Amino acid sequence: MKKISILFYLLFALLSMSCDNTVRCQRHFLPNGFIGKVTIYFNQKGGQKEFDKDGCVMYRIGSNGDCKTSLQFEQGSAYPNNTYKYFEVNVDESVNQIFEFYENEYLKDTLNNRYKKYIYYHSSGYTAPNYTFEYFVDYGVNYKKYLFY
Numbered sequence: 001m002k003k004i005s006i007l008f009y010l011l012f013a014l015l016s017m018s019c020d021n022t023v024r025c026q027r028h029f030l031p032n033g034f035i036g037k038v039t040i041y042f043n044q045k046g047g048q049k050e051f052d053k054d055g056c057v058m059y060r061i062g063s064n065g066d067c068k069t070s071l072q073f074e075q076g077s078a079y080p081n082n083t084y085k086y087f088e089v090n091v092d093e094s095v096n097q098i099f100e101f102y103e104n105e106y107l108k109d110t111l112n113n114r115y116k117k118y119i120y121y122h123s124s125g126y127t128a129p130n131y132t133f134e135y136f137v138d139y140g141v142n143y144k145k146y147l148f149y
Helices: 002-018 103-113 140-146
Strands: 026-031 036-041 057-060 066-068 084-089 095-100 117-127 130-139
Touching (some): 130 140
Parallel strands (some): 026 057, 036 066
Antiparallel strands (some): 084 095, 117 130
């Protein structure tokens, strides 16, 4: 009986550690100079399906702000400035990272942050007839346009 209890405990511990609700890491590549709304459309026939060497999903955003992927929409937990990373691709193919907007961080140095680009989340989920993920790319000086309370 004791062996069965220990075996059950070990099996339960293993299963609880392997169940993780974290979303796969994502890397978003935006065209140089892009400002505006980005929409990623999921479950699209013939859409992008690209991964980097770390297994992160790569989304290449078009100049119109759209990206179509054949991947399924994922729900789960995300870690700020880690799960999702955003990059502006320069003409020479180098990249500049764009960070998610946090008002308290922005307000610490508005003079230097006003002309930095930021990511402003808008929505994700089902918007008929597609699953989508939407965000805006804009300068810090315009942050009040994106405050959704």
